[in-house]
Amino acid sequence: MARLLAEYAVYLPGERVKLLVESAGGGRLTLKRGEETVGAWTVGAGAQVVEVDAGEPGLYEAALEPGGLSAHFAVLERPETAPLLAVVFHNHQAPNYSPDGAVREPWAYKHVWEDEFQPYCEGGAYYVQAKLLAKWELAWNANLSPSLLKQWADLLERGVVLNSDGVYVSVGPESHSARRVAETLETFRKLARGPLEVLTSFYSHPLAGYIAETFGWLDLLAEELELGKRITEQVMGVEPLGVWLPEMSFSMKLVPLIVEKGLRYVVLDAISHFAGATGDKGGIEEPYALGDLVIFFRHTGLSDLWSFKYSNVRSREEAEAGARDLALRLALEAYASRARPLTVALDGENWMILPSPKPATALLFDELLGQLKAAEARGLVKLVKLSELLGRVEPRKLTSVPPRSWRGGYDKWVSELSNVQEKIWANIVEAYELYKALEASVGCGEEEKLALMNTVNSDHIWAEFADESFSREWVLALRRRLDSVLASIRLEGFAGGKLRLRNTLERSVRVLVREDGRVREVVLPPGVAELEVEGSVTEILVRGWRREFAFCKPIVRAAALTV
Template sequence: MRALIDVDSPVHRVGDEVEVKVRLINDSHSSINVNLTLDYLLEGRHVDSWVGSALALPGEATTVKASFTVSEAGLWVIRLNGDAGGSKFTESIKVRVIEGGKPIRLALVYHMHQPPWYMSDGRYYADWAFRYVHAPIMAPFFNGGPYLFHAFLNDKYSSVKLNIHLSPSLLKQWVDAVEKGYTLINGEVHLKGSSEVNTIAKVLDMYRAQANRGQLDILSSVYAHTILGYLTSRYEMIDVVDEELGVGMEVTKSVLGVNPVGVWTPEMAWSMELLDIYEKHGVGYTVLCGGNHFPGVQGDRGSIYEPYSLSGKLTVFFRDEKLSDILSFQNNIPDEKTAVKLAAMLSRSIIETNGELVVIALDGENFIAMSKTPAMVGLMLDKLYSYISRMQELGLIETTRLSQVNMPKRNITFIPTTSWLGGFTKWDGERREHAEYWVKVIDSYRYLRGLEEALGGKINEARYALWHALDSDFWWAEFWNPDLINHWIGELRRILDSRFRIAMRPLREVYDGFINRPIDVELEFDNGMDSNVKFRLMCLDTQVDLTIQPGSSRIKCSIVPRLAGSYRVPIFVVSSNYIYLQSYITLNVAHSRDPPEYKNHQP
């Protein structure tokens, strides 16, 4: 005999009637008479009791209901004592009872993302973007993965408003699969119209409908999952973040048919350099961490349970890190009893913050899929939504879309550069290889910027490849993926190499001259780029701006040696401080002869 105790809501107001439900599960092959006692205790003090009985049929679950009125505020415990034919059991559940007051606004924010798992040829390195939709990861509780389960819960509890970030790279993979199917690098094929692909189409339609009926705020972001604050603060990749955000917001708009007001900052990797970028793209709000960002905030700071205006340009919400982490990481749930208790504890904890606005923000898929017991996590989340829905009916909670929150009353001027982890070593430092690969990335980025400056325009396909190489999921220490980083860096450099087609050679290898006297050096260029390109030539102290025309051309430059002797000197062709061409000449430099007019000079 197993017994589970539950309530309609783990939070009530004084004077409410609490509905109690006891489920008796008889795993034996015969009926059992069960005697039940419910004791109602307030802060350890016995207040009332209920006594009853039930016949538990073999192999079935029997439900017994009771109710009682809570007369005082405090933490109540409902204790169940049962006697099933001499076999005794005890269970309990807690109920927080409060005085009257305004409902707490609750913003649930789910960050659902997948890196671009596809290769440059369209084949997929991994299929998590699809598997987390159609695979029976949560069986037997739910026949599907976390992306489908979230959509299912949204429909089941349609009064619960939420905020969901579906990363643009995830949306693109879904759309591509629906339109043409998908193929893995191992040769596995999922055709358009297959059951797996049809499930992906279904989940897309569900999210569209939920957003359009006003249940969801859809957050956008940069296209992939880059650590924005790190890129902008350390490597000054303002241009990369700027254009990738524009593309990401356009993907969100075109796929889901909404104009996103908020954006998710991947890894909550913030730096103040992002503020103007967000303002430029019309971003209304983002969500950062109450544990890692909020302590360093400067300005009119109250608590994490209210919105803030950052320099009048962006509304910032700070998540309750403790509550978010409970949901994120307490995800190995052995049984239904533990699932119910965790859902009840979370529900009480929301009320116990006494916050005006409580933001719970976390990855939407990982706490389910990466659990050892994903079915039980699904049951827990279903129970949490059941509690939230009932608490909303009771006027204890008001779930909200973040775009519905009133304008901030407080203004702040600075948020420190950090991530939800309190730093960036997870992506640069925890693995020995990190340093080597960041050098590859930064060298490739400088190659790109310099070539664009020389050409006078953006090389969009190269920038697209760079976004992919920078996806933070590939850099995460425990899931380090050098295969895809190398693939996309290689694709970036292949594109740039195909655009840069210039050769340079000196007409002579050796030049004679005198110290501090000009030497004319002539260079020949072969430009196969079909357009004029602008570079800077550097040799010794000489710097000359060049416009190199298509085809073959000769350019003469004058250099002035400052040292006597025979030595080699390099000639560089650069753009934006990146060296594109390099050659050498040998100089034979003698001391200068005295000018004729000084030969007979007397002191």
């Protein structure tokens, strides 16, 4: 085994730099600043430490031959004000509930209680994250999605039933598995009272911008955000100021909706959103205001490098080297741009677990936090919670931001697997139609709202995970509810120009009565009601979004019939 590392990613001039060298056969170690060689040593076999004074500011490369190993570090002058770095994790699991109450896919739990990072540490991604953030106590930002929090809270409050490959398995709040979930949640709660900024989100992870632009369902999105914010407040015990847009799906139509909920900022993408934005633009390393909403634009390149390159480490050695390399990139970018802040945002768990858990990523995360802590101690970077910058850093003003996702367009959710995704979107439209018909006739409670929200969960639309059966289940649940309302109105007779109706429900039903093209609203109380018929053809119906649902066939007055 061979290894070459600098102890830290960044140093101040005059500090002692420790180069950790391990080689089976020894070799020649050289140190360069740019193209200039500033030191050379012969090293023997085995592990040893070579110390050198950090010289002039610059980027240094240590190289070991034979073997072709290299390591990088930077020497930087301490600035008067440390550049700011904001890291944002999007930790999310969809609301994986079935209409019968079972949890259809148990990922919210498995990524806590399963030991995904053996042999290095216990627990799943969320458990490991919470423990490491608590260990290093760095300022951090995380969207713990409301649907993830709800699944944790449901388990701890009353237990859950999991659908495990068609077999229902009960897990109680007193179980060993639940105790690990409780420990994870409590750790995040403690962090939220200190270094962790918790962002909220729309409850079911809908494509909010796409829905606003394509369908205009702002009422649904307002309900989604209201529920998401309420869950965040209740479960985490904090009032969130930031909102994570699922898939960074943005629309200008969302701005007043977000602001009305008392939320102050969002995180969007540099390439997909900032590049096409209009207004007073500088760089992405500073905040922007769109009306009363503050936007922080993530550095796309660094965020993607973290997600897709550094996630591929396979050993302790690769994790140690990767952590230093990533810390160096983050520190140099923030330093060079005098960031206010440099924002890096990514899925918090997926880089560690997809397509399957990658144990060495836990080591990388631990090492990375340690490297950032060391850089912060030197005054070369300062990690921040985004809310700390509201009112502290004056934002530039934007006039518009394009309605796009982090990918730019929406092919991943609309057309890449069109034969399945078209059916899913048809289900979503049907669910909204049924919901609006229920809302108009008898009103909708929490159960109906959750049924609709579950249908628009975007995780089940994403091409790789597209599952038409998930949305279909919830459409059928709403269909059954509306059918029961439609069947509750019975015709009992007609006399004296009045139609006798019976409402078998224990609550009033609002209907529309259309006669010869004229429409009026009628409230039918429980029991018998009489409806005066004024036209030749009477229809009793309820309207959804764009469709109508009839309580019965059109009723034609006998006098209007031609015999």
